[in-house]
Amino acid sequence: MRYSLLIGFLLAFAVQLSAQEVVQVVTKIIEKTFNYQDGYEVNVEGQKAEIFVETWDKREIGLRLEISAKHPDKATAETDLETVNFVAERIRNKVYLRNYRFGGGEQTESILTVVYYITLPEDCPVYVKNYFGAANISNLTNRLRIFGEYSQIDIDNVKGLLDIRTRFGDIIGEKIDGNVTINARRSDVTLYEIAGNYQINAQYGILKLAPTAGLLGLDISAEKSEVFLYGDNADLFGYTLTATHGKVDAPDNLRLLALEDTPEVQKVQKVQIKPRRGETHPMITVSVTFGDVHLEKVPPEGLQY
């Protein structure tokens, strides 16, 4: 019995091994450095690219672009690699970084991947447009604009003016402070430790936001979405939460003032929560249609992404 089990296990392992395949990975590495001056902007247009934007103390913009082709046959990988083109040039005060595939309509035999590593001064304005792939951006302080389609967006420790538009691409952010505008469609938005002013429009997504004491205002307008607000301190903000064709959930320690509650007629639940102290306080306004609003305490195990 024991031997038959061992033989069975070895056979399964052998089958597993036989299904494995060795592929050749050919990578083209493009490296370039641009001098940086005030007023310059980095403009990235990625196609199925993973884009990493980080900062450094140098007055330079550094680029390392890796374009890879994977295929069991090396020659095929090399041929397919040549179909991915790139642009890395400065025209006046704009640094353009771009990749695209020649003959995009033709089936490639290899798996093609593109990765940008961009390092720049923290005050350099950045515009990222990505079609599929992902964008990881951190430590910027000036202006950041992102237009993503089917591309996940990760932002960490970013200050200043942020304008993010996304379709079919989730946004995950932490330590964001500034004037922030987000338009998200079919995308989940998770933002923790946020400060500054926020204007968020969302359709078909789950929104999770955890404000800090530095929040100056938060205005969410959402449709067919769930909104989760996390916060323990009831004295920091005033809330106006409206759910049309949905409901508002709030912890018991907060005093709710029902402004409108007509679940049977207009299917609207609108509540207001005022801090117990102080006349002026930042306002959090949430309006959801076909979705619920949840005001919750931070769970003991911490916030999850």
Added chain:
Amino acid sequence: MLYEHNKDKLQEALQQMRTFSPPDGLWDKISEGLEDSEEDQQVLNDAVDRLPAYTPPVGVWNRLTRVLDQDADQRQLRVVRRRQVLGWAAVVALLISATAWLWYEPGPKVSLQYAQETVQEFSVIQDWNLEEPTFAKLEEVLAGMNDPAINKLRLEYEELNTAHQDVEAMLVSYGQDPQLIRQMADIERERTDIYRQIIEQI
């Protein structure tokens, strides 16, 4: 190159010409005549002594000195200016070269790297359009309807249909990437969900 046609005749003619010699002592006489005698020198000295002497007005020397000084100043000024121009030109040239050196952006450095990876199964092309006939039937049904609630779902369905096509195009263009396959699976799940909602409402 010049060529003498009748060289022999010319030489013959030259030989036939008469020769003349100067009389004896001619050269000595000329030499004696050129040397100054003491008498001649004396006459010359006397004549110079008799010449009248004129003293120029004081202003002439002053003016002359001033003109000479001015000329020297101008020449000095010209030298200084030339030096300044050369100096500035050197500074400008230095600045231009420094700026050019600072702002010189060399072209991208391109290199190739080769590696190997072991994968479970490479690029299995999946047919994502197996359910298309079912969706096509639904579209036919929807074409004959105009209900606001259904139309809303129809818009969602169309949006997901476009997304399906976008991901499919990307799978063609960039290959069977696992991330793209996951995205396609998510979109198909949502599209099927909308299909179910529409069917329930029809």
